[in-house]
Amino acid sequence: MEAIRRVASRIVVLPERDIDTDQIIPARYLKTTGSKGLGQWLFTDWRRDANGRPRPGFPLDDPRAGGASILVAGSNFGCGSSREHAPWALFDAGFRAVVSSSIADIFRANAAKNGLVPVVVPVDLHEAMLAAPFSFATVDLESMTVALESGKTGSFSLDRFARHCLMNGLDELGFLIEQQPLIGAWEAACER
Amino acid sequence: MKPRTLFEKVWDAHVVRPETDEAPAVLYADLHLVHEVTSPQAFSMLREKGLRVRRPDRTLATMDHSIPTVRKNGRFEISDDEGRTQLDALAKNCADFGIELHALGTEGQGIVHVIGPEMGATHPGSTIVCGDSHTATHGAFGALAFGIGTSEVGHVLATQCLLQRKPKTLEVRVDGWLKPYVSAKDVILAVISKIGVGGGSGHVIEFTGSAIRALSMEARMTVCNMAIEAGARAGMIAPDGTTYDYLIGRPRAPKREAWEHALRGWLRLPSDEGAAYDKSVTIDGSALEPMITFGTNPGMSIPIRGEVPDPERVEGEQARAGLAKALRYMGLQGGKKLLGHPVDVVFIGSCTNSRIEDLRAAASVLRGRKVAAGVRTLVVPGSQQVKREAEEEGLHHVFIESGAEWREPGCSMCIAMNGDIVAPGQIAVSTSNRNFEGRQGKGSRTLLASPLTAAAAAVAGRVADPRELGS
Numbered sequence: 082m083e084a085i086r087r088v089a090s091r092i093v094v095l096p097e098r099d100i101d102t103d104q105i106i107p108a109r110y111l112k113t114t115g116s117k118g119l120g121q122w123l124f125t126d127w128r129r130d131a132n133g134r135p136r137p138g139f140p141l142d143d144p145r146a147g148g149a150s151i152l153v154a155g156s157n158f159g160c161g162s163s164r165e166h167a168p169w170a171l172f173d174a175g176f177r178a179v180v181s182s183s184i185a186d187i188f189r190a191n192a193a194k195n196g197l198v199p200v201v202v203p204v205d206l207h208e209a210m211l212a213a214p215f216s217f218a219t220v221d222l223e224s225m226t227v228a229l230e231s232g233k234t235g236s237f238s239l240d241r242f243a244r245h246c247l248m249n250g251l252d253e254l255g256f257l258i259e260q261q262p263l264i265g266a267w268e269a270a271c272e273r
Numbered sequence: 274m275k276p277r278t279l280f281e282k283v284w285d286a287h288v289v290r291p292e293t294d295e296a297p298a299v300l301y302a303d304l305h306l307v308h309e310v311t312s313p314q315a316f317s318m319l320r321e322k323g324l325r326v327r328r329p330d331r332t333l334a335t336m337d338h339s340i341p342t343v344r345k346n347g348r349f350e351i352s353d354d355e356g357r358t359q360l361d362a363l364a365k366n367c368a369d370f371g372i373e374l375h376a377l378g379t380e381g382q383g384i385v386h387v388i389g390p391e392m393g394a395t396h397p398g399s400t401i402v403c404g405d406s407h408t409a410t411h412g413a414f415g416a417l418a419f420g421i422g423t424s425e426v427g428h429v430l431a432t433q434c435l436l437q438r439k440p441k442t443l444e445v446r447v448d449g450w451l452k453p454y455v456s457a458k459d460v461i462l463a464v465i466s467k468i469g470v471g472g473g474s475g476h477v478i479e480f481t482g483s484a485i486r487a488l489s490m491e492a493r494m495t496v497c498n499m500a501i502e503a504g505a506r507a508g509m510i511a512p513d514g515t516t517y518d519y520l521i522g523r524p525r526a527p528k529r530e531a532w533e534h535a536l537r538g539w540l541r542l543p544s545d546e547g548a549a550y551d552k553s554v555t556i557d558g559s560a561l562e563p564m565i566t567f568g569t570n571p572g573m574s575i576p577i578r579g580e581v582p583d584p585e586r587v588e589g590e591q592a593r594a595g596l597a598k599a600l601r602y603m604g605l606q607g608g609k610k611l612l613g614h615p616v617d618v619v620f621i622g623s624c625t626n627s628r629i630e631d632l633r634a635a636a637s638v639l640r641g642r643k644v645a646a647g648v649r650t651l652v653v654p655g656s657q658q659v660k661r662e663a664e665e666e667g668l669h670h671v672f673i674e675s676g677a678e679w680r681e682p683g684c685s686m687c688i689a690m691n692g693d694i695v696a697p698g699q700i701a702v703s704t705s706n707r708n709f710e711g712r713q714g715k716g717s718r719t720l721l722a723s724p725l726t727a728a729a730a731a732v733a734g735r736v737a738d739p740r741e742l743g744s
Contacts, residue, residue, distance in 0.1 A: 098595050099470050099570050103709040108688045112339060112355035114313035114362050116423075126711045131697060155591065157471035160504055160570075161709060163406040163420035164311065186440075186474060186506055187406060191422035240438065242296045253424070254322075257432045260290060260299050264327075264434055267289040267301065 082196050084250035087221050088178040090150040093140050094214035095124075100154050101161035102188065106170045108162075119166055120173030141174075145215040150177040153210045153218075157181075159188025168192040178220045180227065180237075182207040193243035194253060202227055206235035222248050276545035278442050279511050280477045283417040283542070287400045289434055297436040303399040305429045306385045307334040307372065309363040310690070311404030315427035316366040324431045329371040331433060333394060336360055336377045337384045339690040342653050342680035349377055349681070352692065370430075383656020383682045386410040386624040390494065391658050393523025397512035397539040402429055407624045407706065408507075409500040413493035414520070415512035415542050417477070420501060440506045441475055441551035443468075446482040449559030454740045456634065457492035458626060458704065458723035460484065460556075461499040462564035462574045468554055470572040473505025476551065479544065480510050484558030490519040491628040498625045499706050502571040511543035563739060566708045566721040567611055568599035573708075575611065577726060577738045583607030602710055603718050604698075611720070611736045618701035619644075619731040620713070621724055622653030622680075623687035626704035629662050631724040635704075636671040638728035638742060644676035645734025651678050651693065653685040677731065689714045702730040 110122040128139045135142050152171065158181040159167060168191045171179065178198040189199040200220055202210070209229060210218065217230040220237070222244055228234045239247075246253055277285070284300070292298035305328075312334075319326070326332060339356045341349050351357045360377065367374035375381040375388060382388070386407055389395045395411045401418035402408060404426040411418035425435055445464055465472075478500050480493075488496065493510050500508025517536065520526045527535045562576035573596075575581065584597040584607050600607055605614070621627070621635045632654060644650045652672045654660040660682055663669055669679045686693040687705035689712065695701045697716025704727050705712075708719035720736065729739040 096591070096594075097598070098591055099572075101570065101707075101709045103707070103712050107711055107715070108690050109715075111310050111690065112353070112359055114317070114359055116314050126715055131716065157474070157504065160470055161406065161501075161707065163404055163422055165314075165422035165424060183471060183474060185471070185504060187420055187422060191424065194422065194424040240297070241294055242436070245295070253436055254318075254428055254431060256296065257299065257428050257434055257436065260434065261432065264289055264299070264301070264432060268433075 082250045082252060085177060085196055085198060085247050086223055087219065088150055088198060089219040090148065090217070091145060091215050092151045092153045092210060092213070092218050093146045093149045094211055095140060095152065095154045096211050098155035099157045099160055102159060102164050102167040103161055105159065105167040106164065111164060111166055116169045118173060119170035120175070123170040123174045140214060143215070148175070150175055151180060151218055151220060152176050153180045155181065156183045158184050160185040163187045165191045165195070168195045168197045172197050180207070180210060180220070193247060196247065198222065198247055199239065200227065200237045201239070202237045203235055206233065209233050276548040278544040278548045278550060279415060279479055279509055279542055280417060280442050283398050283400065284439060286398065292438060297438045299434050300437045301400060301434055302402045302429050303331060304394060304401045305332045306389055306401065306403035306408070307332060307426070308338055308385050308405065309336050309359045310338040311423050312366065312426055313359060313362045314423050315430055316370070318427045319430055326370040326372065326430045327433045332372045332430070333389070334363060334367050334372050335375040335382055335385050335388055336363060338684045338688060340377050340683045341691055342683045342685045342693060344681060356691070380657050383658065384624045384627065384684055386498065387627060387655030387659065390414070391523070391656060393520055393526035396535070397516060398542050402435065406501045407498050409505070410494050410498040410624055412497040412500065412507050412509040413490060414516055415509060415539070417507055417509065419507040440477045443473055443476040443478045443505065444550040444553040445478050445480050446553065446555045447480065447484040447558040448482045448555060449484055449557050450487065451484055451558050451561060454563055454725055455561050456723040456725060457488055457495035459561055459564040460558065461496045462566065462571065462721065463556060463561050465499065465503045465572045466574045467556060468503050470502060470570045471504040473500060473503035476505050478503065478505045478508045479550070480508060482558065485510060486513065489630060490515055491630045494628070495625055499571065502706060512539050563723060563726050565611055565726060565736065567603065567605055568596065569602055569708060569710050571706065571708060571721060573599060574721070578610065578612055580610055581605055581607050612738060614736045616648060616702050616730050616735060617699035618695050619648060619650040619727050620686040620701055620703040620705060621727050622651065622655070622685050623705035624655065625706045626724050627653060627655030627659065629659050631704065632659065632663050632668050635724040635728040636668045638725055638732065638739060639675040639677065640671045642675055642732045644731045648731055648734050650676065650731045651680060651686055653680040654682050656682050686713055688712070689717070695719070702727045702736065
């Protein structure tokens with residue numbers, strides 16, 4: 082996994098609350114045995130009409146969204162299923178940070194394991210970002226702050242371990258593998 | 274010792290390494306359930322890194338999400354290559370890594386959250402994980418059970434452990450006694466409506482109170498199953514006589530001395546007198562009515578005879594916009610009743626409501642009646658065992674004679690990955706757990722309800738109050 086210290090780009094805003102993982106990527110695209118190439122199906126049922134044509138005005142397809150790597154969404158983003166295909170699709174589409182005032186537990190854990198920074202910001206900063214689509218923002222993991230084009234800044238919360246892994250490009254599994262002797266001793270004690 | 278909740282006791286008993294500011298706790302998983310959709314990438318990771326499965330004996334796999342629920346000439350036909358590839362991958366992964374698999378067409382196959390309990394593999398006080406958010410189902414036994422992503426599936430395969438921050442606790446107490454025709458599904462829909470789809474975030478819910486204690490094990494599973502729909506990490510119910518009566522004698526339940534030993538431990542699991550929860554919510558179970566959803570998340574529900582909320586009367590711009598968007602998608606109008614609204618499809622099944630008691634409830638409504646003309650009705654048992662049991666009781670005759678389709682077990686139309694779909698624009702009354710946009714097929718519209726309410730809709734061809742039909 083690539084180390085990630087800072088994400089700076091224009092922001093794409095999806096203001097809806099409670100965006101569930103079925104919207105991020107519908108279940109019919111979960112038949113893959115891989116994790117690559119899912120970006121083409123990101124929000125597909127919101128982006129395209131029944132005939133597969135782009136719906137005009139959808140923020141992700143706005144020319145100003147080109148190259149954007151920060152998604153700002155309404156509260157409780159990523160609720161619903163545990164499918165890791167949701168962060169895989171976002172990452173594949175170029176996103177490196179998702180910002181909201183709250184992010185669903187399983188999605189948040191999945192995102193951090195895949196180089197997609199789950200950024201939980203205070204309500205006032207969230208509202209400022211929701212109100213400024215396609216403006217420029219910086220998410221800095223070093224200082225744990227978000228800075229907006231308007232000059233507004235604020236801090237965000239992220240689990241320290243997740244931050245450490247993201248900033249150093251570490252896979253959490255490495256940490257668990259190191260715990261094997263402890264796990265073995267624990268198992269032996271329980272099964273005695 | 275400080276009084277502890279049920280959750281805290283189970284958590285404490287499974288911490289291999291306590292959490293610090295720098296690192297989450299290393300939590301041991303007693304049982305890892307695996308299915309075809311969220312596991313292939315995890316097995317690929319094991320192969321890439323040259324790792325083995327640490328405890329194949331604590332790992333159990335089934336095929337459920339993308340499998341067909343009809344046989345043609347006695348055989349299952351998998352029409353799409355991707356689906357077949359995924360099923361073949363699971364079979365190969367289980368064979369290569371020595372994992373017990375209940376494959377399509379075998380007698381132990383079924384929905385992952387139905388077969389665990391019916392085999393007796395779900396034990397009070399244990400930790401259970403699965404790459405599926407409805408793993409919370411197993412919390413009905415006083416287990417700590419939660420859904421994980423595919424990376425974590427890989428972690429558990431390799432180490433039998435997970436890195437977890439300790440969640441907070443939320444007590445949801447349901448007092449009183451449920452009225453006739455009010456079921457576990459109605460309870461959990463009412464709970465989610467009250468606390469919201471994000472109301473349980475960061476928390477493990479413990480369901481308590483007289484109305485919960487009076488529920489059967491299968492009904493408790495329905496309640497815990499949908500804890501995730503309130504955003505909770507897990508739902509739990511303290512084990513009691515109902516739990517032990519259900520579990521004893523099942524193939525994977527401890528036997529004789531081992532049972533006695535386990536039972537002594539389980540009896541200490543219920544929350545201690547004076548144990549503190551981070552939050553508490555109380556609901557009067559006696560006041561609950563049969564519930565039905567009207568919107569595009571499971572928190573958007575009303576009593577069956579109630580009115581769909583009017584966006585004009587909702588406080589807050591975002592909430593108003595959200596409700597208006599949901600109603601537009603559903604093709605419904607605020608301020609009107611759902612009762613009498615025509616329906617196209619009825620689905621009775623899913624890990625929420627596909628157990629024998631659910632099928633008995635549906636059959637009690639359908640017996641001697643006909644499904645309304647033009648309503649496609651699917652009854653999909655949760656497992657091969659549920660199917661056998663239903664057929665021994667003759668329930669399949671009731672369904673078939675009413676005009677419903679009697680299917681093979683699987684997730685089917687709950688997730689619509691196997692060709693069992695609701696067509697664009699159609700409206701389904703479904704006993705499943707999610708009414709998200711497109712959940713039952715692109716453009717599908719879902720009304721979540723209990724098996725009684727779903728069966729009543731099948732007969733009436735409209736949203737109907739099961740109390741009016743009688744059984």
